[in-house]
Amino acid sequence: MKLSKHLVDKPWGRTDIPPEFGTMNGRRVGEIWYSAETDAPLPILVKWLFTSERLSIQVHPDDAQARARGMSSGKEECWYIVDAEPGAVIGIGTKRPLSSEELYAASLSGEIEALMDWKKVSAGDYFYIPAGTVHAIGAGIHLVEVQQYADITYRLYDYGRDRELHLDDGVAVSSATPYTDPRSGHADLGDQLVAGPYFQLWYVRDMDNVPTLPPLRDIWIIPLAGQVQTDGQVAAKGDCIVTSGQAKITFSSDAKALVAF
Known part of the structure; x- marks a missing residue:
């Protein structure tokens, strides 16, 4: 069965979504979610993301941390970069290990932006994001995200946008360390x-x-x-x-x- 598309407007989204996704009528769409019209959610959620600005620096909890907060599961995800403008970057992990106190203070002051490990990306790159990884997606990127079916995100820093931050919960579930997950690289067919x-x-x-x-x-x-x-x-x-x-x-x-x- 084909899944239903759900368009999600975001301040960092785009008005020039590729025509294969339908007519957006000028909407600033950042995410397209796919879901089935079933009573229970499917165990995997697929999204396309389209960015014209940087997304917040954020983190997701693992299953145990999410359930302790009344959620059904945590969130781990994989990004596959479909298209990227020259110089586009993503941030995964921090340049050095940060204590909880350092992460909290850096998120409040904005220093976290300079402490993130920003990586240049191109079409065909992929990255697995374990729960607890501090991360952010930059501008000028189209990507597919495959993830646990959970909508649970804690924002640590949002570049001054007028959106809620979740510093206490976010710092509590963060592992602010350099990214070393082997499930990343450049994909070849097969x-x-x-x-x-x-x-x-x-x-x-x-x-x-x-x-x-x-x-x-x-x-x-x-x-x-x-x-x-x-x-x-x-x-x-x-x-x-x-x-x-x-x-x-x-x-x-x-x-x-x-x-x-």
Whole structure:
């Protein structure tokens, strides 16, 4: 089944969203979420993000921390960079380890901006963001985010925008250290980008690139180019489709997609 698109306006969003996503009518859209019309949320959430300005410096809790605060789960995610303007950057981790007191003070003063490890990015790069990682996405980026199905974000710093910060909760769940996660790099077709614990993620030209499809579980397909056909439906860039590991899935000759389960 094709999932429904949900457009989310953001102060850092864009008015020039690619036409494959539909007509935005001048809206400043920052995120497009995909969801099913089901009683219970799916375990994986897929988003596209489009940035014209920097996002806040923020952090997500892990499962135990989220549940202690009354939430169903924490949030870990993977970013796949689809397009990036020259010089575009993301911030992941800090240049040196910060104590809780240092992180709190730096977030209040704005020094956190200079303490972040800002990395230049280009199309095809990917980064896994474990819970507790202090992070931010810069301007001029289109990316796909695959994540645990949770909407829980603590803002540490927002460049003076008039939005709520969550310093106490954010500092409490942060691990403000340099980023060393091995689930990052530049993706080639056929690569597995993420192997658990919350999802697997592949970058593929056809399903033969995925050797261990789970036959009794759902599979998320996010086309980046070309077309993917399954369950009598055709999906292209701008769509997200969920199907079974037992389904017949056909890629066009020019197709590229992310596959998650």
